[in-house]
Amino acid sequence: KKEFVVIGLGRFGASVAQTLVDYGHNVLALDIDATRVQHLSTTLPHVAQLDATNMDALLQAGVDSFETGVVCIGTDFESGLLACVLLQRLGVKRIVAKARTRTQRDILLRIGVEEVILPEHEAGVRLGRRLEAGNLVDYLEVSDDIGVVEMVAPPALVNHTLAESDMRQRFGLTAMAVRRNDELFVSPSASFRILEGDILVVMGRLEDAERIGE
Amino acid sequence: KKEFVVIGLGRFGASVAQTLVDYGHNVLALDIDATRVQHLSTTLPHVAQLDATNMDALLQAGVDSFETGVVCIGTDFESGLLACVLLQRLGVKRIVAKARTRTQRDILLRIGVEEVILPEHEAGVRLGRRLEAGNLVDYLEVSDDIGVVEMVAPPALVNHTLAESDMRQRFGLTAMAVRRNDELFVSPSASFRILEGDILVVMGRLEDAERIGE
Numbered sequence: 463k464k465e466f467v468v469i470g471l472g473r474f475g476a477s478v479a480q481t482l483v484d485y486g487h488n489v490l491a492l493d494i495d496a497t498r499v500q501h502l503s504t505t506l507p508h509v510a511q512l513d514a515t516n517m518d519a520l521l522q523a524g525v526d527s528f529e530t531g532v533v534c535i536g537t538d539f540e541s542g543l544l545a546c547v548l549l550q551r552l553g554v555k556r557i558v559a560k561a562r563t564r565t566q567r568d569i570l571l572r573i574g575v576e577e578v579i580l581p582e583h584e585a586g587v588r589l590g591r592r593l594e595a596g597n598l599v600d601y602l603e604v605s606d607d608i609g610v611v612e613m614v615a616p617p618a619l620v621n622h623t624l625a626e627s628d629m630r631q632r633f634g635l636t637a638m639a640v641r642r643n644d645e646l647f648v649s650p651s652a653s654f655r656i657l658e659g660d661i662l663v664v665m666g667r668l669e670d671a672e673r674i675g676e
Numbered sequence: 677k678k679e680f681v682v683i684g685l686g687r688f689g690a691s692v693a694q695t696l697v698d699y700g701h702n703v704l705a706l707d708i709d710a711t712r713v714q715h716l717s718t719t720l721p722h723v724a725q726l727d728a729t730n731m732d733a734l735l736q737a738g739v740d741s742f743e744t745g746v747v748c749i750g751t752d753f754e755s756g757l758l759a760c761v762l763l764q765r766l767g768v769k770r771i772v773a774k775a776r777t778r779t780q781r782d783i784l785l786r787i788g789v790e791e792v793i794l795p796e797h798e799a800g801v802r803l804g805r806r807l808e809a810g811n812l813v814d815y816l817e818v819s820d821d822i823g824v825v826e827m828v829a830p831p832a833l834v835n836h837t838l839a840e841s842d843m844r845q846r847f848g849l850t851a852m853a854v855r856r857n858d859e860l861f862v863s864p865s866a867s868f869r870i871l872e873g874d875i876l877v878v879m880g881r882l883e884d885a886e887r888i889g890e
């Protein structure tokens with residue numbers, strides 16, 4: 463298992479820390495706010511109160527021994543920036559940070575932060591994409607215009623086999639799997655018959671997956 | 677193309693509206709803050725200033741003619757809740773909203789909002805999941821424990837064919853596609869040779885995809 467230090471335990475930081483803890487990793491979770499630390503101490507094994515812009519405090523907490531640091535301080539950009547710089551000085555190899563604006567992101571990337579997340583923007587784009595294609599359940603971009611599309615089987619395909627749907631020839635889509643209630647059929651054969659309510663997992667262009675639904 | 681009304685144009689709401697506009701849909705974007713409306717009028721075709729808790733204002737803006745509404749008011753939960761209730765009264769069939777906490781989400785779901793997004797939490801879990809599996813690029817959950825994993829080809833598989841990698845027998849993973857720089861090879865044959873830097877798109881359990889990397 464790996465080790466991570468997570469600084470700033472707002473909604474974003476706390477859910478990063480909790481997800482890593484749930485996977486069994488060692489996570490040192492830090493925040494300047496004693497009440498928040500107190501509140502999270504029931505679900506996070508190692509959580510401590512400190513000011514991440516204070517080098518001595520970081521050293522005392524042993525932050526220098528971590529390979530990956532996640533800085534999730536949003537509202538006070540200067541503190542977040544300073545915390546990233548101090549982690550770098552302590553030798554933390556990989557730093558991921560959150561920001562509130564694209565400009566803040568650019569600055570963090572320029573000082574050497576490996577990856578910067580804009581949580582609200584990312585979630586907004588994902589929702590916009592899901593609303594765009596009505597029957598779309600979820601989407602994973604694999605290359606510029608091709609992705610894995612999880613979609614509700616459109617009425618036109620219900621009660622037909624995959625061969626009869628002619629997905630690849632007519633729409634350029636490759637069926638990867640079909641989910642029916644709690645069962646998942648991976649790499650279904652051409653004779654697999656699609657039923658109402660099936661969720662199709664296909665690879666291809668989002669626009670083509672949408673076209674099938676129309 | 678479809679029509680959407682988006683209320684509340686913070687980072688989340690503005691990116692939902694922009695994503696839908698980029699796909700060519702008709703979006704009416706509304707916010708109480710005149711400065712924000714002014715600022716966004718350069719990128720959103722239909723944006724107007726109004727208080728979404730005011731029924732007359734919503735009627736005048738023609739909100740009752742929309743099928744889908746997205747309410748993105750976070751800090752002032754009471755306003756967000758009220759806006760959802762008014763959209764329902766106006767006959768908007770499908771309402772999606774954002775919230776800041778799980779309790780707020782529960783309340784919105786109970787009054788009939790179809791889907792509630794917690795942007796920071798969603799982005800935090802996605803980052804935690806990506807950090808969990810080092811060589812993981814992205815992940816799309818398809819069923820409880822199975823998903824589509826985009827991963828950097830682990831050293832153990834480099835210069836071997838897919839057949840030699842024996843992914844399915846040894847790890848229960850099905851190779852869907854391989855991305856090599858800007859090229860995507862969908863449903864690669866068993867004799868496809870994996871090179872350094874290739875990104876593998878496989879279907880299976882996240883833990884098994886991680887096991888390959890170790």
Ligand SMILES: Nc1ncnc2c1ncn2[C@@H]1O[C@H](COP(=O)(O)OP(=O)(O)OP(=O)(O)O)[C@@H](O)[C@H]1O
Pocket residue numbers: 469470471472473474475492493494495498512513514515534535536537538541796
């Ligand atoms: N210098 C610092 N050292 C450590 N923690 C800090 C420091 N400054 C702020 N924090 C903590 O960072 C956390 C996140 O701060 P932020 O301003 O982004 O709040 P937030 O909006 O609640 O975050 P989120 O959007 O993730 O919920 C807060 O819990 C805050 O106490």
Ligand SMILES: Nc1ncnc2c1ncn2[C@@H]1O[C@H](COP(=O)(O)OP(=O)(O)OP(=O)(O)O)[C@@H](O)[C@H]1O
Pocket residue numbers: 582683684685686687688689706707708709712726727728729748749750751752755
């Ligand atoms: N009654 C209302 N009618 C219309 N818009 C409103 C109303 N109340 C608040 N808003 C707008 O909703 C938007 C989002 O509000 P929120 O309090 O969630 O801010 P935010 O934190 O900037 O959002 P985000 O996290 O998406 O950036 C703001 O632009 C605000 O002006």
